[in-house]
Amino acid sequence: MMPFDQVAGIAAPMMAPNVDTDVIMPKMFLKGVDRSGLGEGAFNLLRFSGGKANPDFILNQDGYRDACFLVVGPNFGCGSSREHAVWGLQQLGIRALIGTSFAGIFDDNCANNGLLTISLDPERVTALASVIADRTRNDVAVDLAAQTIRFDCGRRRMPFEIEPARKEAFLTGRDFIASTLIHADDIRAFEARHRAASPWMF
Amino acid sequence: MAARTLYDKLVDAHVVRNLDDSGLVLLYVDRTVLNEYTSPQAFAGLRAAGRKVWNPRAALMVVDHVNPTAARRVRAMPDDASTRQVDYFAENAREFGIEYFDILDPRQGIEHVVAPEQGLVMPGMVIAAGDSHSTAYGAFGALGYGIGTSDIEHYLATSTVRYRRLKTMRIHLSGTAAPFGVTPKDIVMEVIRRIGADGATGYAVEFSGPVVSDMSVEGRIVMSIMIVEAGARGVVIAPDQKVLDYLKGRPRSPKGEMWERAAASWLTLSSDPAAKFDREVTLDISEVAPLVTWGTSPDQAIAVTDNVPDPVQQAAPDRRAAAMRALSYMGLTPGTSIQSVPIDFAFIGSCTNARIEDLRDAAEIFRGRRVAAGVRAIVVPGSTQVRAQAEAEGLAKVFTDAGVEWRQSGCSMCLAMNDDVLKPGERCASSTNRNFEGRQGPGARTHLMSPAMVAAAAVTGRITDVRSLLGGSRQ
Ligand code: SF4
Numbered sequence: 001m002m003p004f005d006q007v008a009g010i011a012a013p014m015m016a017p018n019v020d021t022d023v024i025m026p027k028m029f030l031k032g033v034d035r036s037g038l039g040e041g042a043f044n045l046l047r048f049s050g051g052k053a054n055p056d057f058i059l060n061q062d063g064y065r066d067a068c069f070l071v072v073g074p075n076f077g078c079g080s081s082r083e084h085a086v087w088g089l090q091q092l093g094i095r096a097l098i099g100t101s102f103a104g105i106f107d108d109n110c111a112n113n114g115l116l117t118i119s120l121d122p123e124r125v126t127a128l129a130s131v132i133a134d135r136t137r138n139d140v141a142v143d144l145a146a147q148t149i150r151f152d153c154g155r156r157r158m159p160f161e162i163e164p165a166r167k168e169a170f171l172t173g174r175d176f177i178a179s180t181l182i183h184a185d186d187i188r189a190f191e192a193r194h195r196a197a198s199p200w201m202f
Numbered sequence: 203m204a205a206r207t208l209y210d211k212l213v214d215a216h217v218v219r220n221l222d223d224s225g226l227v228l229l230y231v232d233r234t235v236l237n238e239y240t241s242p243q244a245f246a247g248l249r250a251a252g253r254k255v256w257n258p259r260a261a262l263m264v265v266d267h268v269n270p271t272a273a274r275r276v277r278a279m280p281d282d283a284s285t286r287q288v289d290y291f292a293e294n295a296r297e298f299g300i301e302y303f304d305i306l307d308p309r310q311g312i313e314h315v316v317a318p319e320q321g322l323v324m325p326g327m328v329i330a331a332g333d334s335h336s337t338a339y340g341a342f343g344a345l346g347y348g349i350g351t352s353d354i355e356h357y358l359a360t361s362t363v364r365y366r367r368l369k370t371m372r373i374h375l376s377g378t379a380a381p382f383g384v385t386p387k388d389i390v391m392e393v394i395r396r397i398g399a400d401g402a403t404g405y406a407v408e409f410s411g412p413v414v415s416d417m418s419v420e421g422r423i424v425m426s427i428m429i430v431e432a433g434a435r436g437v438v439i440a441p442d443q444k445v446l447d448y449l450k451g452r453p454r455s456p457k458g459e460m461w462e463r464a465a466a467s468w469l470t471l472s473s474d475p476a477a478k479f480d481r482e483v484t485l486d487i488s489e490v491a492p493l494v495t496w497g498t499s500p501d502q503a504i505a506v507t508d509n510v511p512d513p514v515q516q517a518a519p520d521r522r523a524a525a526m527r528a529l530s531y532m533g534l535t536p537g538t539s540i541q542s543v544p545i546d547f548a549f550i551g552s553c554t555n556a557r558i559e560d561l562r563d564a565a566e567i568f569r570g571r572r573v574a575a576g577v578r579a580i581v582v583p584g585s586t587q588v589r590a591q592a593e594a595e596g597l598a599k600v601f602t603d604a605g606v607e608w609r610q611s612g613c614s615m616c617l618a619m620n621d622d623v624l625k626p627g628e629r630c631a632s633s634t635n636r637n638f639e640g641r642q643g644p645g646a647r648t649h650l651m652s653p654a655m656v657a658a659a660a661v662t663g664r665i666t667d668v669r670s671l672l673g674g675s676r677q
Contacts, residue, residue: 001352015520016527018399018499022638027619031268031283033242033290045640073520075400078433079638080617081240081334083350101403104368104435105334105348112352165222176352177253180360183219183228187256187362190218190230197215200456200464201232201327202259 002114003173007095008141009068011151012058013129019072020079021106025088038084039091059092063135069142071129072099074122077106086113096142098149100125116144116170118160128158144170205476207370208438209406212345212471216328218362229365231357232327232344235313236263236300238291239619240332244355245294256361258299262322263291266312267619269305271582271609277306280621298358311585311611314338314427314553319587321452325441325468330363334430335553335635340437341422342445343471345406347436368435369480371405372473375413377487383669384490385563386421387555387633387652389413390428391493391503393485399501403433405481408473413487414439419448420559427554428635431500440472492668494540495637495650497528502637504540506655506667512536531639532647533627540665543649547630548573548660549642550653551582551609552616555633558591560584560653564633565597567657567671568604574663580607580622582614606660618642631659 029041046057053060059067070089076099077085086109089097096116110117120128131152132138141150144167150157162170169176195202206214218228241263248255255261268284279285288305295302303310309320314335317323325343329336332354339346353363373393380389394401407429414422426437446465449455456464491505502525504511513525513536529536534543550556550564561583573579581601583589589611592598598608615622616634618641624630626645633656634641637648649665658666 016524017520018524020499020636020638022617022636022641026640026644027617030239030619031281031287033287034246035243045644075403075433078399078403079334079636081332081348081350083240083243083352086350101400103400103403103433105350108353109350112350112356163224163226165224165226176364177251177356177359180228180356180362180364184360186219186228187230187360191361194216194230198326198464198467200460201324 001112001173002090004095004114004116004144004170006141006143007068008139010064010066010138011069011071011098011132011140012064012067012138013071013133014058015071015073015129017073018075018078021077021082021085022079024077024085025082029088030082030084035087038088041084042088042092063138066093068093068095069140070094070097071125071132072097074100076102078103081105083109086110086115090115098125098128111166111169112176114170114173116142118142118149118162120158120160124158205474205478207473207477207479208408208440208471209345209368209370209436212326212328212438213367215326221364225367227365228362229328230362231330232260233322233329234261234354234357235317235322235331236261236354237267237313237333238265238287239267240351241294241354242287242290243351244358245298247355248298248358253359255298255300255358260361261300261358262303262317262320263295263300264303264310264313264316265291265305266310267613267617269612270620271612271614271622273609275306275610277304308586308590311587312553312556312613315557315584315588318342318448319452319585321449321455324449324464325445325471330357335427337430337434337437338423338427338553340426341419341439342449343439343441343468345436345438346426348430368406369404371402371407371481371483372479373407373409374482374484375409375411375487376484377413380413380487381490383492383654383672384487385652385654386417386424387428388490388493389485389487390425391500391650392490393429393483394432395493395501395503396485397432397483399432399499401432402429405434406436406438407434408479409437409439415442418559419444420557423557424554431635441468492652492655494655494665496532496534496540497525498531498637498639499528500635500637500650502528503650506540506665508540510534510536510538510540541667542664544629544664545577545631545649545659546628547624548577548579548656549615549630549632549634550580550656551584551614552634553584554635555653556582556584556588558588560633561588561592561597563652563654564657565600567654567661567668568606569600571604571661573605573660577660577663579605579660580609582609583611586611604661615642631656631665
C-alpha cells in the first residue's frame with residue numbers, strides 16, 4: 001500500500017451525513033477484474049450529468065478541483081463493502097479524509113490502501129469545514145508523524161489521535177499479508193487446537 | 203473468568219495471537235463465500251505475489267451479482283465485462299481449488315442464501331466475506347461480518363484477518379406475537395430508524411429476547427442482514443433448536459456421531475447472564491407497524507399510515523439539507539400521505555427477503571389478485587433451490603397468474619449490476635435493504651418495505667398498508 005507521511009494540498013468540504021459507497025463508486029464501474037479506470041467512477045453520478053461536469057458538485061468548482069483532502073460528514077463510506085470506492089478516491093487524487101466517523105468496512109479498506117482517515121470530534125470538523133469553505137483558505141497540511149493538521153493558510157493547527165499500530169502501518173506502507181505470514185507457525189498451531197476442539201468445522 | 207458476551211466468546215476462541223498491546227489481534231476465520239465482483243483483485247494479488255490459498259475447502263465461490271435473471275438460464279453473460287468477470291472467477295476457482303457454483307448449477311443463488319443452504323455456516327464459527335451483508339451468518343450463532351477486497355486477499359492467503367474488537371450492543375426485542383402484518387423486516391427497520399444509519403457503527407450486535415426465540419431462522423437472517431444499515435459490523439444470535447433443525451442434513455453439515463457432538467456444543471453458545479454490553483437497545487414489538495422508507499437512507503422510514511415528514515423538523519443543518527435533498531431525489535412533497543404515492547415497479551428479491559418464507563408471504567397477497575395496470579412486478583428468488591421449492595409449493599403459479607414475472611436467482615435489482623435496472627425517475631416498491639441514490643439505477647427511486655408490502659403495492663399500484671389486504675379473519 002501507498003505510505004503516508006506528510007501531505008499538503010487543497011481540502012474540499014463534503015458535509016452530508018451517510019455518504020454511501022454506492023454514491024462514491026456507482027455500480028457501472030464495478031465490472032473490472034483489476035483496479036483501473038476507477039478515478040472516472042468516483043462520485044460519477046454527482047460529478048457529471050448528461051456527459052457534462054455538474055457545476056454544483058464541489059470537486060467541479062474553482063479552487064477545489066485538485067483537492068487531495070475531503071472533510072466529510074458522519075458515517076462516511078456506509079453501505080456496500082466495495083473497495084473500488086477507496087481505489088477510486090485515490091485515483092481521483094484524494095490522500096486523506098477528515099470527519100467525525102467512518103463506516104467500518106470502508107475504514108478498514110482505507111487503511112489497507114493507505115488512504116488516511118482522521119476522526120475528530122464534531123466541533124473541530126465543523127470548524128475545519130467552515131474555514132475551507134472559503135476557497136482562499138482551503139489549504140491543509142497533514143503531518144502523520146507529528147499527528148497534526150495545519151490549516152487556514154498555516155495559521156492554525158490541530159492535533160489528532162491515531163492508534164500506534166495504525167500509524168506505523170500508514171507511515172511504512174506495510175504489506176500486511178507478508179507480515180502476517182511471519183506468524184504462519186502460530187496459525188498452524190492454532191488450527192491444530194481449533195480442529196481438536198471443533199472437528200466438525202474442518 | 204468474568205462474564206462474557208457471545209461475541210466476546212467467539213472472538214476469544216479465534217485469536218491466533220496478539221499483534222500489539224492495544225487489542226489488535228490476528229483472528230482465525232473459519233469460512234468465506236466469494237462473489238465475482240469483490241474477489242477478482244484479491245486473486246490477482248495472490249497471483250502477483252505467488253501465494254496460495256491457505257485452506258481452499260473453507261471457501262465457496264458463487265456467481266450472483268452480475269448474472270441475468272431471465273427465465274431461461276444460459277451460461278453466457280450479457281456483456282463483455284460481465285463475461286470477463288465470470289470467466290476470471292471460474293478460472294480462479296479452478297486454479298486455487300475452491301468449490302464453485304456457476305450460473306447453471308442447481309445450487310447457485312445469492313451467496314448469503316446459498317452458504318446456509320449448503321451447511322457451510324455453523325454456530326461458533328467466524329465467517330468473514332467480501333460483502334457487507336455477511337452478517338447474515340449471525341442468525342446461526344456464527345460471528346458474520348463483511349470485509350473488503352484487500353482483506354479477502356489477506357484471508358485467502360492466511361485464513362486470518364487483522365482484527366480489532368468491536369463494542370457490543372444488545373438489541374432486546376420484547377413483546378409477544380408480532381402485531382398483525384408486521385414482519386422481521388419491519389422490526390429491524392424500526393430499530394434502524396430509532397438508532398439511525400450510524401447507530402450501530404463500531405458495534406457487534408446481539409439480538410435477544412422472546413421475539414427472537416419465537417422467530418424462524420429465516421426471520422433472524424432478515425434482521426441480521428438488515429441491521430448492517432445501522433452500521434453494525436458483526437451480528438450474533440444465540441443458536442437454539444431451530445438452528446439445529448435448519449442445519450441438520452445439509453450437504454456440509456456434520457453427520458452421525460459428529461453431528462451429535464457438534465449439536466451439543468452449539469447449544470451451549472450464549473452470552474453469560476451477567477455479561478455487560480456497551481449499549482442496550484430495547485424494542486417492544488407491539489409498538490411496530492409496517493414500515494416504508496421515504497428517503498435515500500435506510501433510516502428515513504415511516505409507518506405506512508404516516509405522511510412524508512417535513513425536513514424543517516430536523517434541527518441539525520447538515521441533516522436538514524440531507525433530508526431536503528432526499529425528498530427532491532425521491533420526488534416527494536412533505537405532508538403527503540405515503541399511501542398516495544404511486545409506483546412503477548415492484549421488486550421482490552435480495553438476500554434480505556427472497557427466501558421461501560418471504561415468497562410465501564408475497565404469494566398470499568398475490569393469490570387471486572392481479573398486478574395493477576402500469577406496474578411491472580418481478581420476483582427473483584434468493585437461490586435456485588428456493589426457486590425449485592417455490593415451484594413445488596405452487597407459489598410460482600400464484601405469481602404468474604397474478605401477472606408477476608417469475609425469474610431466476612441472483613442479486614438482480616438489489617444493486618442493479620446486471621440488466622435489471624430501473625430507468626431514471628422510476629419508483630420501485632422493493633423488498634431489498636438499500637434505498638441509496640442510484641442503487642437500483644441512476645435516478646431510480648426506491649422504497650424499502652417487507653415482501654408482503656411490496657406485493658400489496660404491486661396489486662394496488664401505490665404504496666399500501668398490507669393489513670388492508672390481509673383481511674380481518676387473520677387478526
Ligand atoms: S442481494 Fe443485494 S445486499 Fe444481498 S448480496 Fe446481493 S447485492 Fe448484496
